[in-house]
Amino acid sequence: MTAPERGPWPVGEVDDKAGGKRTERERLADVLRERILAGELARDSRIDLDATAAEFGTSRTPVREACLVLAQEGLVRVAQRSGIIVIGVSAESTLENFTLMAALSGVAAQWAAQKITPRQLLRVRELHREIRIAAQAGEDVATLNWLFHREINRACGSTRLQGMLGDAGRMVPRRFFELFPEQVPCSVEDHELLVSALAKGDSVAARTVTEEHFRAAAELLSARLADTELGAPSG
Template sequence: MASRSVDIGGTVRERAARELRDRILTGALPAGARIDLDAITEEFATSRTPVREALLELSFEGLVRVAPRSGITVLGISPADVMDSFTILGVLTGQAAAWSAERATDAELAHLRELADAVASHSGEDAIADANWRFHQQIHRTSHSPRLLTQIKQAARVVPTNFLRVFPEHEQNALHEHDQLLEALTDRDPIRARDIAERHVLDAGRSLTDWLRRNDPGAPVAE
C-alpha cells in the first residue's frame, strides 16, 4: 500500500489518518503502543481537532482504542485479518477490472496507458507510490460503477500508501502486471483482466502478511 514522502492530497484529518494507518499496518506503530496526541499534532503542524477526528476514524476501523483516561492505544491488525482484507479487496478490484474491460472508452484506455507510463517513469523513486495510486484509482473509475467505487474505497484502506517503499522488490513485478492488465483491458477480455487484477492484490497481501509475521516487534510503548 514509516513516514510517507508522497502526498496524495486530502484534508489534514485525511492525511493524518492515512499516515497513522500506514504506520499501524506496517508495524511501525505496533499493537499496545501509545499515541501521543500532542506529538502527532505538532508533527502535522495543526490543531488538535483534525488529529482527534483522524484518531476517531481509526478507532471506528478497529485500529486504535480511544479512552478518556488511558489515552490512545494501538490495537493493530493481525496478519490473518490483513490477508482477509486483501482477499476482499482483490475480489472488488478484480470486478472493477472486468467491468473496465467491458465499459471503458477508448479515450479512457489511452489515459490509463499514460498513467502506467508515468508509474514506470518513476521507477526507483519515492514518487512511484503516488503514480501507482493514480493508475489503480483510474481503473476503478473506468468500471463506471459508483457502488463498486465506494466499496473499494473502504476496502483499500488496508493497503499502506507507502507499499512500494516498504516492498521495493514488488516494483518490477508490479510494472509487468500493469502491462498485462492494460493488454487485457485493450483486448476487452474481462476474465483475464479480473484474474490479473485480483492476483496483483493478493500477491501484495501475502507480502505484507509475511512481513508482519517476520517483524512482529511485540507491543512496546511508542512516544
C-alpha cells in the same frame, strides 16, 4: 489529482475535488492510520496526544478526534486512564483486507474490459508507460500506480463499486512500494498483462491478472506484519 501523497491502493474515490476540503482531523487520521497499517506504530504502543500535536503543529483536539475515527475503525482503543492504545492489524486481517481489494478490483477490471473507451484505454497505456519509465529510473511510482488503477476503476462504469473500493482501500498501506521496492518490477509486468487484456476486451484475463496482482501484495505485507508481531516485546 489534488492529493499526490495518495496511493497506491485507495483508488475508488469518484470526486477529486473532495481532496481539497479535508479537515485537520481527517489528515491526521490518514497519517496515523498509515503508520499503524505499515507496522510503524506497534500493537499496544501508546499515541501521545501532546507529542503528536507538537509533531504536526496543531492542538490536541484534532489529534484526539482523529484517534476517535481510528477507534471506530478498530485500529486503536481509547481508554480513560491509559490514553490511546494501538490495537493494530494482524497478518490475518491484512490478508482479509487485500482479499476484499482483490475481489473488488477484479470485478472492476472485468467490467472495464467490457466498457472501456478508446480515450480511457489510451490514458491507461500512457500511465503504464510512465510507470515503466519511472521504475527503470528508480523513481517513486506510487502516485502513478494510483492513477493507473483509478483510471481502470473509473472505466468499469460503476460509482457504487468505486465507492466500495475506496472504503476497502483505506485499510491498506499507501506506501506499499516504499515498503517493498522489490515489488515494482512484478507490478509493471502485471500492468503489462492487464493493459493487454483491456485492449483485447478479455474480461476474464483482466479480472484474473488484477486479483493475482493484489494477492501477491497481500502475501508480502502480511509477512512483514507477522515479523513485526514476532519481534514485538512481550508484556
